[in-house]
Amino acid sequence: MPIGGPKPRVLLASLLLRPGSVVSTDRLVEAVWGGARPPDPLGALRAYVSRLRAVLAPLQHGERLRYQAPGYVLAVADDELDATEFARLVAEARDRASVGDPGRAVTLFDAALALWRGDPLAEFDFAQVNADIARLADLRLGASEDRIEAMLHLGRGHEVVTELDALVRRFPGRERLAAQLMRALYGSGRQAEALAVYRDLRRRLVDELGVEPSEPVRTVHRRLLEHDPTLAPAGEPATNLPRRATAFVGRDQEMRRIDTLMRDARLLTLTGVGGVGKSRMALEVAAALDRSRFPDGVWLCELDPLADGSPVSHVVATALRVRQRHGSTIEQSVIEYLRSRKLLLVLDNCEHVLDASARLAADLMANCPGVVVLATSREFLGVHGEQV
Ligand SMILES: Nc1ncnc2c1ncn2[C@@H]1O[C@H](COP(=O)(O)OP(=O)(O)OP(=O)(O)O)[C@@H](O)[C@H]1O
Ligand SMILES: [Mg+2]
Incomplete structure (x- = not known):
């Protein structure tokens, strides 16, 4: 913005940092000249103000830079300054977080933080306004922390x-x-x-x-x-089960039987010909289970889209949001993660990747005592301890 040397810029920054509020002439003079005042500081200030008004003229609707005793106000509408929009979004996000809606809070924090580009008012790097700029940076850091808090809750x-x-x-x-x-x-x-x-x-x-x-x-x-x-x-609740889309009919007897088997078995495989309803039944069982048995959740791993022989562990890692650990394979990372957890894994449609599914199930049985696996497959897995 061609508004001349540093002094008019300090003046603009001082006003910009308090949009819509009166900033007293005393304060403005102090910001612009500090101890080194000109003989007629108020006159000099007025000269800068008219220069600023000329620059702001193209942006004008109504008077932008207004005198109002004891100082000047920079008039801006609520939606004109990203700083104002940021504050509004952050307030709303905090409000959502406080009523136990961290999902919505994260969305709002994301929108707020996306308004930031680089450091605030970087073009006004003057000692006089540094404290105010630091305050803005602090607001941003606080919003980032609150967003992270909501992410942790999720x-x-x-x-x-x-x-x-x-x-x-x-x-x-x-x-x-x-x-x-x-x-x-x-x-x-x-x-x-x-x-x-x-x-x-x-x-x-x-x-x-x-x-x-x-x-x-x-x-x-x-x-x-x-x-x-x-x-x-x-x-x-920790789960990635889809919401039920269509009605589920019959199968009461099978459901009861599965429920009974699941009390003891750590690996239960539903087998049957294609289209008979194995996947659907597994989802119904998983959704109806007593979740208190699985404090770490119920997780569906859909193996259908995999090409034959692809790594089942990747699908499991994605479902559970496990990251590969430094120096470990993805398989090892998954087992390590599950070692101390109590959860149900639904391995759906294993027949496409039967060997890899069987290896993973065997690993889980051997290393992860709190993990229960409900598998669906046209053929059983052939793992020790498997109930079919
Ligand atoms: N009891 C039921 N009530 C209503 N719809 C059902 C029921 N069982 C299965 N279905 C529906 O029938 C279709 C086939 O079922 P599903 O996909 O579960 O079969 P599957 O045995 O897993 O097949 P595949 O071996 O090919 O994986 C699905 O659309 C499913 O929603
Ligand atoms: Mg299926």
Whole structure:
């Protein structure tokens, strides 16, 4: 914007940072000249104001830059400044989060944070307005933290690990971020790394400030060590089962039988010819089960779309949102993740990838005592312990 040297720009920045509010002439003079005032500061200020008005003229509807005792107001409509829109979206997002709707909150936080491009008011890098600019940056960081909190509540901590890691590096003293990173890592089955975050934070605080981490961070740390289930995401039931689209008829007897078998068997395979209704029955059974038996959820792994012989573990990893761990194969990562979990896996349509499904099921039976598998397949898997 061609408004001349730094002084008129400081004036504009001072007004822009408080859109719609009167900024007193005292304050403006202080911002623009500090201790080095011209002989007639108010006159000089008026001169700059008219220069600004000329620049703003093309954007004018009504008077943009208005005198109103004891100062000046920059008139902007609510939807004209992205900073205002940002504040509105963040307020709405926080509101949704506070009433237990983290999904909607995340959508709104995303919309708010998407309004940011680079650093705020980077073209006004003057000491006089730095404090205000820092305040804007702080709002952004707070919104990012609240968005991450909502993601953690949704059980989507693994999706924010990378972002959190970068934030913790950038703001190493910000304890809330460190606590969030610990929870996100723990929720992704990365307990050792979660504990390392705590160790780093504590070392820094003790060395540099001689203080221990704050109580909230210590609580997260204690819960990590105790495998406290409250660290698991609250709220939404953990499942990716589709909603039922059409009515399910008959099959009462079979349903009861499956229910009985599932009490004891850890691997149950529904077999039958194509189209007889195996997949449908498995979904009905899974949806009707007593979820308290599976605190870590009920997860459908649809193997139908796989080409023959493709890695079943990838489908499972995607369904469970498990990431491949450094130095491990995806198979190992999945088993590692499931080792300590209590959940039901529905492996649907195994016949396409019978060998790979059987290997995975055998691995699960051997290593993951809390995992129950309900499989559907035209042929049974042939795994030790399988009920058909
Ligand atoms: N009891 C039922 N009530 C209503 N619809 C059913 C029932 N059982 C199956 N269906 C429907 O019949 C169709 C075929 O069933 P499904 O896909 O479950 O068969 P399948 O045995 O898994 O077949 P495939 O071996 O080819 O995988 C689906 O559209 C399913 O919704
Ligand atoms: Mg099927």
